Amino acid sequence: MNLFDVYPLNDIEIVKAAGSNVWDANGQEYLDLYGGHAVISIGHTNPHYVGRLTDQLSKVGFYSNSIKIPLQVQLAEKLGQVSGKTDYQLFLCNSGAEANENALKLASFYNNRKKVIAFKGAFHGRTSLAVSATDNPKIIAPVNETDNVVFLPFNDVAALAQAFEDHGEEISSVIIEGIQGVGGIKEASVEFLKSIRSFCDQYDAVFIADSVQCGYGRTGLFYSHDYAGVSADIYTMAKGMGNGFPIGGISIAPKFVPWHGMLGTTFGGNHLACAAALAVLEVMEQDQLMKNAADLGAYLISEIKKFPEVKEVRGRGLMIGIDLPAELSGVKKNLLFKHHIFTGEAKPNVIRLLPALNLTKAHADQFLEKFSLALKD
Numbered sequence: 001m002n003l004f005d006v007y008p009l010n011d012i013e014i015v016k017a018a019g020s021n022v023w024d025a026n027g028q029e030y031l032d033l034y035g036g037h038a039v040i041s042i043g044h045t046n047p048h049y050v051g052r053l054t055d056q057l058s059k060v061g062f063y064s065n066s067i068k069i070p071l072q073v074q075l076a077e078k079l080g081q082v083s084g085k086t087d088y089q090l091f092l093c094n095s096g097a098e099a100n101e102n103a104l105k106l107a108s109f110y111n112n113r114k115k116v117i118a119f120k121g122a123f124h125g126r127t128s129l130a131v132s133a134t135d136n137p138k139i140i141a142p143v144n145e146t147d148n149v150v151f152l153p154f155n156d157v158a159a160l161a162q163a164f165e166d167h168g169e170e171i172s173s174v175i176i177e178g179i180q181g182v183g184g185i186k187e188a189s190v191e192f193l194k195s196i197r198s199f200c201d202q203y204d205a206v207f208i209a210d211s212v213q214c215g216y217g218r219t220g221l222f223y224s225h226d227y228a229g230v231s232a233d234i235y236t237m238a239k240g241m242g243n244g245f246p247i248g249g250i251s252i253a254p255k256f257v258p259w260h261g262m263l264g265t266t267f268g269g270n271h272l273a274c275a276a277a278l279a280v281l282e283v284m285e286q287d288q289l290m291k292n293a294a295d296l297g298a299y300l301i302s303e304i305k306k307f308p309e310v311k312e313v314r315g316r317g318l319m320i321g322i323d324l325p326a327e328l329s330g331v332k333k334n335l336l337f338k339h340h341i342f343t344g345e346a347k348p349n350v351i352r353l354l355p356a357l358n359l360t361k362a363h364a365d366q367f368l369e370k371f372s373l374a375l376k377d
């Protein structure tokens with residue numbers, strides 16, 4: 001049997017990982033500023049995390065949502081406290097797409113409407129409605145095509161106002177990333193997020209903050225949308241939540257009233273996933289990782305801006321996009337294969353930095369030094 005060949009692969013096998021470093025099968029060390037796509041939040045093989053997971057595994061790894069799982073309650077309490085949303089409710093699932101799928105469904109249950117507003121450049125996942133709300137026709141299968149999703153220009157308050165004026169009573173939800181990731185590290189403006197909040201209030205639509213990539217403390221605030229000073233109705237999360245253990249969730253405002261069977265999942269909220277997520281939050285709190293993300297991010301952004309070759313630097317905290325001119329399209333590959341630094345990318349020529357939130361200044365300086373060499377290669 002062969003693997004279904006959907007991923008273009010780098011010819012590297014990682015056999016060991018610790019903190020912000022990984023090693024390949026030949027013993028070569030790499031600096032990891034990609035974190036397997038923004039997933040590694042507290043560093044690879046963090047000892048507290050490994051200990052908590054191993055301990056849990058030896059007690060009970062899984063049981064379904066047909067019994068009490070006190071770890072879920074502990075996770076909800078901790079998440080409420082760290083995110084500053086103590087009165088919100090938590091539903092646990094397994095991935096970012098699933099989190100968005102559940103959020104969109106919940107919104108539709110809430111106001112009994114069908115239309116979803118999404119934005120140009122958005123990525124919300126690959127399941128049915130999440131992919132329909134993703135601005136990439138290539139990955140939308142015919143069965144996922146729907147008139148229920150309307151795409152508007154990003155950060156365009158006038159277009160948003162017009163859409164609500166025209167169809168306000170039909171709009172179930174507005175879904176938006178605080179910083180578009182796949183779209184090239186583009187931040188939603190404060191004015192735009194505030195407008196979404198006020199139109200959703202006016203028309204009883206649901207504001208869904210996709211925090212799958214930009215959330216979980218990466219920008220210095222737990223949810224990057226909250227820089228706008230308004231709260232969303234539902235926050236979706238995954239990636240950094242389990243530091244590699246698959247877990248996703250939605251944080252739901254008090255106005256949503258659940259009924260038995262409304263949402264559900266077999267694996268979501270299992271014992272191991274909760275132990276992983278609790279370990280992540282404990283380390284984040286103990287080591288003040290949100291502050292580290294804000295401080296180191298600000299440092300990196302200001303230093304990267306000094307390179308004349310760079311067209312633009314975007315982002316916040318440790319979610320950084322370096323926009324390079326077309327003639328420097330080889331820099332990402334050079335960083336990996338010559339300088340042994342993992343980074344992400346976005347089309348057409350943006351290098352994405354999504355490192356662990358406990359990246360050190362020495363790691364940041366190592367990147368800056370190698371980046372300056374890679375620009376000249």
Ligand SMILES: Cc1ncc(COP(=O)(O)O)c(C=O)c1O
Binds near residue numbers: 095098123125213
């Ligand atoms: C903003 C955003 N939403 C949703 C998803 C989908 O998450 P997953 O791949 O866990 O389904 C992603 C994944 O990259 C993402 O960046």
